[in-house]
Amino acid sequence: MPQKRLSVVVTRRLPEAVETRLSELFNVTLRESDTPMSRAELAEAMAECDVLVPTITDPIDAGLIGQAGERLKLIANYGAGVDHIDVETARRRGILVSNTPGVMTDDTADMVMGLMLAVTRRMQEGLAVMQAGTWEGWAPNAFLGTRLGGKRLGILGMGRIGQAVAKRAQAFGMQIHYHNRRRLRPETEDAFEATYWESLDQMVARMDVISVNCPHTPSTFHLLNARRLKLMKPSAVLVNTSRGEVIDESALTRMLKAGELAGAGLDVYQHGIKGNPELVNMPNVVMLPHMGSATIEGRIEMGEKVLLNVKTFADGHRPPDQVVPAMH
Structure with a gap:
């Protein structure tokens, strides 16, 4: 592990096991309430952290990515779909994007x-x-x-x-x-x-x-x-x-x-x-209210994929589930 622990911001409440493990490995800011972050909160988080862990409820467009701080180097999405993230703009800014495919x-x-x-x-x-x-x-x-x-x-x-x-x-x-x-x-x-x-x-x-x-x-x-x-x-x-x-x-x-x-x-x-x-x-x-992937097992496995992506990145390697713009 590098000397300095990565600063990670999680935008939604995740299963307790996932939040605990993230907290053990990184300097994590967890979400207190189970509500989506406002645009202003997202912008503030992206200005300060090394890694953002968003979900499908966080629209991360070119405007937000443009306000990101120099430190932000990875958007480790909690979920497989990334159509809420402007992957191309992130790439141009040198920010990697990863997801959690195959889990659900x-x-x-x-x-x-x-x-x-x-x-x-x-x-x-x-x-x-x-x-x-x-x-x-x-x-x-x-x-x-x-x-x-x-x-x-x-x-x-x-x-x-x-x-x-x-x-x-x-x-x-x-x-x-x-x-x-x-x-x-x-x-x-x-x-x-x-x-x-x-x-x-x-x-x-x-x-x-x-x-x-x-x-x-x-x-x-x-x-x-x-x-x-x-x-x-x-x-x-x-x-x-x-x-x-x-x-x-x-x-x-x-x-x-x-x-x-x-x-x-x-x-x-x-x-x-x-x-x-x-x-x-x-x-x-x-x-149904978007329940397709809603199992305890699936949500924890999604969290494990996020952990693996962030940990691999922290160790100086390419995240295994990196999203390339042409792929999605």
């Missing part, structure tokens, strides 16, 4: 299946009846949903999470289809018995369930726009645990209201934490 793969894939089941089996409606105390007993035709077995699943983005979803969906007897920037290797495709679609339009039109698992980049913004959503079968279901910006939420809302789509399971929204208010009370829409 299984947890997010589990949630995809949970949302798929919740929508296709009408759990939201059943829950509402039980909570209202209005259930009048079993009936042969009540709450009829559709089974997942035999259905075609179209995975949009076949990276780590997309493949983990495919593995789970296979166990449910679903047929796996996918669209990706690059086709998978034949042996990977074979393992999932997956069908590759070069044309997203053609895939979307034929699927029973679409799962969005691609990152938000300029090229994926509104990838599922109004025109593409219209190609979906009226009996199809859409699940999004990735980034809200990938879907035109207004168009999705209109289609769900008009009965042009069977349902949706959403864990992310186009405008941050504000899902379209019209979606909130729809019986065929399951909305």
